[in-house]
Amino acid sequence: MDDYLSLDVPQRQSVKGIVLILAKLIVQTFKRFWPLLIILFNREITIQRLTTTLIIILVFLLIALIYSIFYYRNFLFYIDYDSHRFILQKGVFSSKIVDVPFSKIQQVDLKRSIFQRIINVYSVVIDTAGSKKNEVLIHAIPYEKARNLSDTLSREAKKAVDSEENEGVVQKDKVWTHHLSIFDLLKIGITESYFRGFLLILAFVATTYSQLNDYFENIVDDYIVSNMEYIEDVSSDFLYIVSFIVVVFVLSIFVTVARTILKHFNLTIRQTPKRLEVEMGLNTNTKVSFQAKRLQYFKIETNRIQKKFNLYQAQMSLAGSTDEIDKSKIIVPGLTKTLIESILEFLYHKDLSKNIRSYFPHKVWLNKRILITFLVLIAFWLFSYRMGGFLQNLNYLIVVSILFLVFIIPYQVLVFRSIKYNVSDEFLHIEGGLWTQKKEIIELFKLQGVTSVQPLWYKRRDVFNVTFHTAGGDVKLRAVPSSFLKEINYILYKVESGTEPWM
Amino acid sequence: MNNSFSNEEVDLSVLPQFQEVTFHPVENKLRTKYLSINGFLFLLIVVGILANWLYNESNLEVYILCGAVLLFVITWIIHVVLRQKHYGYSIREKDIVFKKGYFLRRTTIVPFNRVQHLSVNRSFLDKIFGIATLNIYTAGGTGSDVKVPGLLPEKAQQLNELLSQKITSNG
Numbered sequence: 001m002d003d004y005l006s007l008d009v010p011q012r013q014s015v016k017g018i019v020l021i022l023a024k025l026i027v028q029t030f031k032r033f034w035p036l037l038i039i040l041f042n043r044e045i046t047i048q049r050l051t052t053t054l055i056i057i058l059v060f061l062l063i064a065l066i067y068s069i070f071y072y073r074n075f076l077f078y079i080d081y082d083s084h085r086f087i088l089q090k091g092v093f094s095s096k097i098v099d100v101p102f103s104k105i106q107q108v109d110l111k112r113s114i115f116q117r118i119i120n121v122y123s124v125v126i127d128t129a130g131s132k133k134n135e136v137l138i139h140a141i142p143y144e145k146a147r148n149l150s151d152t153l154s155r156e157a158k159k160a161v162d163s164e165e166n167e168g169v170v171q172k173d174k175v176w177t178h179h180l181s182i183f184d185l186l187k188i189g190i191t192e193s194y195f196r197g198f199l200l201i202l203a204f205v206a207t208t209y210s211q212l213n214d215y216f217e218n219i220v221d222d223y224i225v226s227n228m229e230y231i232e233d234v235s236s237d238f239l240y241i242v243s244f245i246v247v248v249f250v251l252s253i254f255v256t257v258a259r260t261i262l263k264h265f266n267l268t269i270r271q272t273p274k275r276l277e278v279e280m281g282l283n284t285n286t287k288v289s290f291q292a293k294r295l296q297y298f299k300i301e302t303n304r305i306q307k308k309f310n311l312y313q314a315q316m317s318l319a320g321s322t323d324e325i326d327k328s329k330i331i332v333p334g335l336t337k338t339l340i341e342s343i344l345e346f347l348y349h350k351d352l353s354k355n356i357r358s359y360f361p362h363k364v365w366l367n368k369r370i371l372i373t374f375l376v377l378i379a380f381w382l383f384s385y386r387m388g389g390f391l392q393n394l395n396y397l398i399v400v401s402i403l404f405l406v407f408i409i410p411y412q413v414l415v416f417r418s419i420k421y422n423v424s425d426e427f428l429h430i431e432g433g434l435w436t437q438k439k440e441i442i443e444l445f446k447l448q449g450v451t452s453v454q455p456l457w458y459k460r461r462d463v464f465n466v467t468f469h470t471a472g473g474d475v476k477l478r479a480v481p482s483s484f485l486k487e488i489n490y491i492l493y494k495v496e497s498g499t500e501p502w503m
Numbered sequence: 504m505n506n507s508f509s510n511e512e513v514d515l516s517v518l519p520q521f522q523e524v525t526f527h528p529v530e531n532k533l534r535t536k537y538l539s540i541n542g543f544l545f546l547l548i549v550v551g552i553l554a555n556w557l558y559n560e561s562n563l564e565v566y567i568l569c570g571a572v573l574l575f576v577i578t579w580i581i582h583v584v585l586r587q588k589h590y591g592y593s594i595r596e597k598d599i600v601f602k603k604g605y606f607l608r609r610t611t612i613v614p615f616n617r618v619q620h621l622s623v624n625r626s627f628l629d630k631i632f633g634i635a636t637l638n639i640y641t642a643g644g645t646g647s648d649v650k651v652p653g654l655l656p657e658k659a660q661q662l663n664e665l666l667s668q669k670i671t672s673n674g
Contacts, residue, residue, distance in 0.1 A: 084671055093627035099663060100620040101671050128619045129642035135622075319642060448643030449613040456606050469643030488612075489518040495614045496597040502617070503642075 005148050010076040010089075016119045017075075017140030021068040023115065024139075029060070067092060077138060079152065084160060086126065086153060088136055098136055103160035104128045108150040122146040126153065129319065129471060129503070176342065180267040180334050188264075188334045189257030191306045264333060271346055278330055288330055292347045294318045294503055296472030298441040300340060307437070310336050314343065317472025319503040328472065348427075348443065356424040357487070362463045365479035366416040373408050377401055421477050423487045426494070428468065430475060444491050445498040446470055452488065471503065521612055524600050526591025533590070533653030536632045537583040544576050582606075592651050594665070599639065601649045613649050615669040617641050623659045635659035639666065 040053060070092045077088040086100045109125045116123060124146050126136040141149065180188075265282035277289040297317040306312070313333040335343070344352065384397055411434065419432035423444075430440040449469040458464065462482040468475045468491075477484075548569045555565045585605040593600045602610040622638045629635055635656045639649040654662065 083667060085667060091625070094629070095625045096622055097624075097660075097663070098620065098622040099667055101667065103671065104619045128640070136620075448617045448641045449611060449647030449649075451609060451611040451646060453604075453610075454608045456608070459608075467646060469641070469647035471642040471644075474644065474646050485520075485522055486515045486518070489520055490513065490515050492521065492598060492612060492614065493513065493518050496616065498616075 005145060007079045007149060007152060008081055010078045012072060012075060013077075013138050014121050014140040014142055015072070016121050018065075018068050018072045019119060020116070020121075020139045021071050022064055025064045025068060026061075029064070075138075079149075079156075084156070086136070088138070100126060100128060100136060101160070102153070102156040105153055105157035108153045108157075110146050110150055116140070124149055175271055175273065177268065177270045178335070178339055179269075180264065182261065182265075184334050185261050185264055185267075186257060187309060188306075188311060189260035190253060191303070191309060191311060192256055192260065192333070260333070267332065267334070269332060269335075269339075269343075271342075276343070276346060278332060280332075286330075288318075290318055292349075293501065295347050296442075296446050296470045296503070297475070298344070298347065300439045300441075301436060303436045312337060312340050314340060316347075317470070319471035344441075350426050350443075352424065352427050352429070352441065353422070354425045356422050356429075359421040359423075359480060359484050359487075361416065361419050361421070361477075361479040362461060362481055364458065364461055364463055366412065369412045369416065370409060373405075373412060377404060380404075421480060421484070423490070428475075428491070430477065440475055442468065442470055442475060444494040445500060446502045447491060447495050448502075450488055450491065452485070519595070521600055521610070524593040524595065526593050526600070526602060528588065529590040529592070529651070529653030530634055530655060531587065531653075532632045532634050534583055534587040536628055536634065536653075538580065539632075540628075541576050541580050541583065544572065548573050548576070590653065594662070599649060599666070601651055611647065611649055613639060613641055613647060615666065617643070618666065618670045621663050621666055621670075623656075623663050625656065637662055637666075 040049075043049070071090070074092060074095075075088075075090045077086070079086055084102045086102070086105070088098045088100075090096050090098075106127045106129055109127065110122045111125060112122050119140070121140040121142055124138045124141055128136075138149075262282045264280045267280040268278070270277045270279075275289050275291055277287075279285070279287045295316055296319050297315075299315040301313045301315070302311060311333070312335045313331065314335055316330045316332070318328045318330070381397065381401070384393060415432070415434045418434055418437075420430070422429040422431070426444055428440075428442045428444060430438075432438060447468055447470055451467045451469070453465045453467070454463070455465075458479075463479050464482065464484070466477045466480050466484065466488065468477070551565060551569050555562055555569075582605065586603065589603060589605050589608065591602045597616070598612050598614040600610065600612050602608065619640045619642055621640070623635050624638060625635045633656065634653050635658075637651040637654055637659045639651075641647045651659075651662075
């Protein structure tokens, strides 16, 4: 019995696993090739065709069976107690050796489908925070052994983690609650709408247009009647478009408000001595409670109008196992500035901007954005040319193009100037945005990895794109100057010299 | 934890520079593998054109298709040849640095104390050409996972052992 349960020698799963592998193979093949069957059955059925089909299916089943047997034979797993890890090998034509250290095991699950119930086996899934889902999955193990494997791994994982765990950070004994009323939500919903900015631009364009129209009317005497009709045509078209846009605008506000209320109804945020708790939602009730150390990424967002009303939105991304992905991004709107500050204080207990050093993106990025603007304009001209009536519309086109450039280019320049990359002793902050203003905050030691990409055409200017990977998502810094590279070395130093657990 | 807490300022200029490490190249067999795939595609095009010509139907669409595939294959071959010597990995005391790419020169650095698990993979073609891929998984999503291709199988296994020890000792 002891021998049967021992896990330290390479071993196979239950022989019944062959059936499961075969079944999986058949289902997968069917999923991929079922349209072929329809073609087959659509044609006239003759004895000859039927036998051919049958033979093909039989041959396939035979091959699948042989494959399953080989898959079963090559599928080996064991626990290496000496080096504290779980090892799994698999593959028929290809081969794969997966190596999981005990300390990285998040959880071990026993699962059972109806089919597995019938043949009386369990599947064991070993979960790490690593990205590939279901990578470490054993299909068929009898109960005792599955139990033993999962218990052993859970125990070893706990042991490994306990030996690393530091004592927790001392928390302040301050508790507060914040609640959002329907009125607050209404306010958020209305101010959140991106179309508001659009309407302002539209109003500007409309006044400019009417002034231009007046101007044209003054010189209209010089034109023949048909041309005048044409101008009237345009203005009625224009009215039609304006009213259409207004309707869309009102509708969009309504939708945003409704969505905000549904999603964040009865939003309550509460800080207990050790945890932050968020509860909200009308139809789907979200309730999250987490410790500060699980936080990986923090984003504050507001727009110019919301800023006037002291309304800020916070996004908190947490690390967690794969089954709660939807809960790992928490978006909380309607926070005041002081509230944001107290949340940050609870989450970090550290000076966010000690020894702050600022970097700005290189001009090549702005040039690229302006180039894209011109490409859009050229596409617009080509489109108008294809639509016909090009020459009659020429004035109109020129006016639109100039307006477009007058707005977009300063907009691009201002957006570009607003972007700032800051590194302080413990944090990375990224700020930017003209209408919607964002600030992203990441604690340096929570980073999982760094990627720098230098396109060939950035080489001459010595500019890079840098991506910081966290367990709560990636943050991309575009066109950073090479002077930023020393900060990457500093950040790596922070990650590698730190002993605090990142989750 | 201990009372002798110190916190002197870090001099940025004396920290180890990731951009100045020396990289180990990967096997040229990786390039051979990709070139063989291209060669196979090239053969298909030749067969396509020949068949088209032999059956004397001179179907213009087939020629266009072959031309498009040919263009794709040629670009790919150039890409494969150019990028070969830009693959490189370097194992430092506390992290792994991996670079790749010719047009987009990408360097990824993963600290060992953030690695979740490892795996050594060999596809069917890898077995034919005698190479293996070392995969290093982190919790940072696919962006920070490092896949080092074109390693000799024993080398991959050796690196796997080495990293495995480093992960456990670094927590």
